[in-house]
Amino acid sequence: MALSRPASDDIFRYRYQHGTNLGSIFVLERWLSGSMYVDGINGDSELDAVNANLNTYGPDATRSKWEAHWNNALSNDDLTWLVNTAHCNMIRLPIGWFTLGPSYCGGSAFDGAPAQVYVNAWAAVRNIVQRCHDAGIGVLIDLHALPGGANSEIHSGTSSGTASLWGNSFNLNLATSCLVFIANEANTMPGVVGLQFCNEAETGAAGKGMFDWYGSTCWQVNQVNKNLPVYISDSWDLRTALPFLKNMNPTNSGALNPMIIDTHRYYTFSDFDKSQSPQQIIASIPNELNELDGQDGNVFNGGAACVLVGEYSCVLDPVIWSKTTPDQFNALKQQFGTVQSQRWQSRSGGSSFWTFKMDWMDGGDWGFKQQTNDGNITAPAAMTLAAADINNRAANANSAAQGLHDAALNAHVNYWNGAAPGQHFEHFRYDSGWWNGWTDAQTFFTARVSGHVPGGNGGDKIGFVDLWVRKRMLETNNEQSSTGFGWEWEQGFRKGLADYYGAVGI
Numbered sequence: 478m479a480l481s482r483p484a485s486d487d488i489f490r491y492r493y494q495h496g497t498n499l500g501s502i503f504v505l506e507r508w509l510s511g512s513m514y515v516d517g518i519n520g521d522s523e524l525d526a527v528n529a530n531l532n533t534y535g536p537d538a539t540r541s542k543w544e545a546h547w548n549n550a551l552s553n554d555d556l557t558w559l560v561n562t563a564h565c566n567m568i569r570l571p572i573g574w575f576t577l578g579p580s581y582c583g584g585s586a587f588d589g590a591p592a593q594v595y596v597n598a599w600a601a602v603r604n605i606v607q608r609c610h611d612a613g614i615g616v617l618i619d620l621h622a623l624p625g626g627a628n629s630e631i632h633s634g635t636s637s638g639t640a641s642l643w644g645n646s647f648n649l650n651l652a653t654s655c656l657v658f659i660a661n662e663a664n665t666m667p668g669v670v671g672l673q674f675c676n677e678a679e680t681g682a683a684g685k686g687m688f689d690w691y692g693s694t695c696w697q698v699n700q701v702n703k704n705l706p707v708y709i710s711d712s713w714d715l716r717t718a719l720p721f722l723k724n725m726n727p728t729n730s731g732a733l734n735p736m737i738i739d740t741h742r743y744y745t746f747s748d749f750d751k752s753q754s755p756q757q758i759i760a761s762i763p764n765e766l767n768e769l770d771g772q773d774g775n776v777f778n779g780g781a782a783c784v785l786v787g788e789y790s791c792v793l794d795p796v797i798w799s800k801t802t803p804d805q806f807n808a809l810k811q812q813f814g815t816v817q818s819q820r821w822q823s824r825s826g827g828s829s830f831w832t833f834k835m836d837w838m839d840g841g842d843w844g845f846k847q848q849t850n851d852g853n854i855t856a857p858a859a860m861t862l863a864a865a866d867i868n869n870r871a872a873n874a875n876s877a878a879q880g881l882h883d884a885a886l887n888a889h890v891n892y893w894n895g896a897a898p899g900q901h902f903e904h905f906r907y908d909s910g911w912w913n914g915w916t917d918a919q920t921f922f923t924a925r926v927s928g929h930v931p932g933g934n935g936g937d938k939i940g941f942v943d944l945w946v947r948k949r950m951l952e953t954n955n956e957q958s959s960t961g962f963g964w965e966w967e968q969g970f971r972k973g974l975a976d977y978y979g980a981v982g983i
Contacts, residue, residue: 480913480916480917480949480952480953481952482920483917483920483921483924485667485924485929485930486667486704487948488920488921488924488929488930488937489610489615489667489668489670489930490615490670490671490706490941491921491939491940491941491944491945491948492566492921492937492938492939492940493822493826493827493857493937493938493939493940494566494567494615494617494670494785494826494827494828494829494940495563495564495565495566495567495822495827495828495856495857495860496565496566496567496568496569496614496617496827496828496829496830497559497563497565497568497569497829497830497831497832497833497845498568498569498570498571498787498788498829498830498831498832498833498845499550499551499568499569499570499571499605499832499833499834500571500831500832500833500834500835501832501834501835502546502547502550502570502571502834503547503570503571503572503573503576503598503601503602503621504523504571504572504573504576504621504622504632504634505522505523505526506521506522506631506632507521507522507525507526507631508521509832509834509835509836510546510835510836511836512836513526513530513542513543513546514526514529515529515530515532515533520631520636521631521636522631522632522633522634522635522636523573523575523622523631523634523635524586524587524591524634524635524636525631525635525636527539527543527587527591527594528591530542531590531591531594536590536593536594539594540593540594540596540597543594543595543598544597544601547598547601547602547605548601548604550605550834551605551608551609555833556608556609556612556614557612558846559612559614559833560612560613560614560932560933562849562850563845563846563849563856564856564857564860564861564935565614565856566613566614566615566860566932566935566937567614567615567616567617567670567827567829568609568614568615568616568617568829568833569616569617569619569673569787569788569829570602570605570606570616570617570618570619571619571621571622571632571676572598572602572618572619572620572621572622573620573621573622573623573634574587574620574622574623574624574634574651574652574655575587575591575592575595575598575622575634576595576598576599576602577595577598577599577655577658577659578592578595578596578598578599579592579593579595579596581651581654581655581658582595584647584651585624585648585651586624586634586635586637587634599662602618603662603666606618606666606668606669607666607667607668609668610667610668610931611931612931612932613925613930613931613932613933614668614932615668615669615670616668616669616670617669617670617671617672617673617708617785617787617829618659618663618669618671618672618673619673619676619708619739619787620652620655620656620659620672620673620674620675620676621633621673621675621676622634622676623642623648623652623655623675624642624647624648624651624652625637625639625640625641625642625643625645625648626639626640626641626642627640627642627643627675627676627677627678627679627682627710628640628676628677628678628679629679630677632676632677640679640682642675643678643679643682643685643686643687643690644685644686649690652674652675652694653690653693653694653697656672656674656694656697656698657694657697657698657700657701659672660672660698660701660702660705661701661702663702663705664701664702669705670706671705671706671707671708671737672698672705672706672707672708673707673708673709673710673739673787674691674694674707674708674709674710675709675710676710676739676787677710677713677741678710678711678712678713679712680712680713680714681712682710682712683712683714683717683718687712688721691709691721691725692725695707695725695733695734695736696733698733698734699733699734702734703733703734704734704735705734706734706735706736706737706941706944707734707735707736707737708736708737708738708739708785708787709722709736709737709738709739710738710739711738711739711740713741715738715740715766715768715769715784716768718738719738719768719769719772719782722736722737722738722780722781722782722783723772723779723780723781723782724780725780726780726781726782726783726943726944726947727780728776728777728780728781728947728950728951728956728963729956730951730956732947732951735781735941735944735947735948737783737784737785737826737941737944738782738783738784738785739784739785739787740766740784740785740786740787741786741787741788741789742765742786742788742789742817743788743789743790743792744758744792744793744797745790745792745793745794745797746794750793750794750797751794751796751797753797753800754797754800754801755793755797755798755800755801755805755809755813756801756809758793758797758813759809759812759813759816762816762817762820763816763819763820765820765824766784766786766820766824766825769782769784769824773942773943774943774971775964775967776943776946776947776950776967777950777955777956777963777964777966777967778964780947781943781944781946781947782943783825783826783941783942783943783944784825784826785825785826785827785828785829786821786825786827786828786829787828787829788829788830788831789817789821789828789830789831790830790831790842790843791810791813791814791817791842791843791848791853791854792842792843793813793842810842810851810853811851811852811853813853814848814851814853814854814855815853815855817854818854818855818856822857825940826940826941826942826944827940827941830845830848830854831843831845832844832845833845833846857938857983858983859922859935859936859937859938859983860935860936860937861935862934862935862936863934864925864926864933864934867922867923867926867934867935867936868923868926870922870980870981870982871919871922871923871981873980873981874919874977874980874981875919877980878915878980881915881976881980882908882911882912882915882973882976885911885969885972885973885976886904886907886908886911886969889904889907889965889968889969889972890904890907902962902965903960903962903965904965906955906962906963906965906966906969907965907966907968907969907972908969909953909966909969910953910955910965910966910967910968910969910970910972910973911969911970911972911973911976912973913949913953913966913969913970913973914969914970914971914972914973914974914976914977915973915974915976915977916973917939917945917949917973917974918938918939918973918974918977918978919977921936921937921938921939922936922937922938922977922981922983923936924937925937936981936983938978938983939974942971942974946967946970946971949970950963950966950967950970953966955967
């Protein structure tokens with residue numbers, strides 16, 4: 478079956494995501510945005526800030542202050558820097574249930590006067606998404622703060638100190654209603670790369686019905702938007718979340734929305750972290766995400782497994798730094814950032830640094846801007862290429878395509894003739910799969926410079942490969958329910974991708 482060209486939304490959603498969080502804009506944290514708080518108040522959460530401002534300045538001034546904070550979150554100069562200097566193609570945008578406005582605050586901690594501050598919040602979200610899209614940046618909408626709290630931290634919107642989402646039917650139903658609303662809105666919001674159900678579900682949430690809620694909410698989201706990728710928190714346990722993920726990403730036509738795990742990697746908070754030297758932490762990072770080993774790369778026989786490193790930083794605790802000498806700090810910081818960049822790019826579908834904006838720009842070791850300008854965090858090489866270079870590489874690759882295809886197909890056929898002589902195969906599936914993979918790789922690589930998607934310079938690779946393979950497998954009728962040889966198509970597709978990337982040198 479002939480495949481249609483990947484749409485603009487496909488490229489935004491399935492390419493490797495190199496990005497940053499836009500934290501403390503719609504979900505405040507005092508350590509990042511102290512200027513939004515009133516001096517002398519207790520509490521560091523969004524609700525604490527809103528109530529203190531309402532009590533001190535009144536509703537009109539508070540709403541104006543909040544709206545200015547949202548509307549000034551990303552200037553045109555910020556977008557230019559993100560595109561041209563950071564080579565960023567994605568922003569993870571944390572929001573709260575209260576961001577959706579008063580109708581979603583009833584019965585929750587934001588009911589009453591606080592809710593009125595947010596009458597124009599969702600319009601501000603839509604505006605940011607549109608401006609990012611026009612600049613070539615996709616937005617992952619992250620329902621970071623959920624009613625009751627998916628964890629006990631203040632980034633859940635309140636200072637309750639509890640994770641009261643789990644096991645509370647009112648909070649869970651309200652959270653689901655919020656996600657269904659956002660998914661429906663995303664039908665008219667080009668550039669939304671996904672919808673995250675919750676941020677940093679507390680450790681142990683799997684035992685409190687987390688996966689059941691993910692599944693039922695995904696079904697409801699699917700009723701209003703069947704194509705939007707959904708992201709789930711791994712509850713700090715990637716290994717346990719992977720079987721659920723693969724079960725939600727099967728190779729049959731009854732599957733729901735493509736699902737991706739959001740996993741976070743920090744190396745500064747735990748006692749174990751603090752027992753390590755910087756050199757020991759740096760040496761451990763090439764082994765990160767090894768939970769994926771044996772879980773991805775074979776969609777036909779096991780479903781799709783993809784992860785996003787949704788938060789990471791270049792921060793190490795002073796106790797960790799004390800285990801080395803100050804003259805080594807700069808070199809070790811660069812190694813720390815570089816090894817993270819390399820690992821996320823080689824083993825995940827994307828990553829987003831915490832964070833881009835704070836009162837104390839350029840943000841130090843927490844700052845995407847500072848770490849990028851210092852050369853510690855780097856984009857994939859393909860994203861830095863000029864248009865002329867991309868076009869030249871693509872032309873050279875096309876000249877080599879037939880030869881590479883023939884070599885791959887012959888090697889495949891000869892292998893199976895030797896390994897299983899006389900047995901029936903459907904090598905035509907490998908043949909067509911190779912061309913499907915090659916063509917899709919080329920479309921993603923040249924999409925910006927051809928004007929197929931916004932963004933100008935830079936080339937993209939497919940990042941969430943398993944999910945893209947699954948999507949194309951279904952579209953070509955090579956799924957599990959076919960004659961049993963869809964694995965040949967998948968192997969051909971993956972070889973076509975690899976051959977294309979080798980041909981263009983990325």
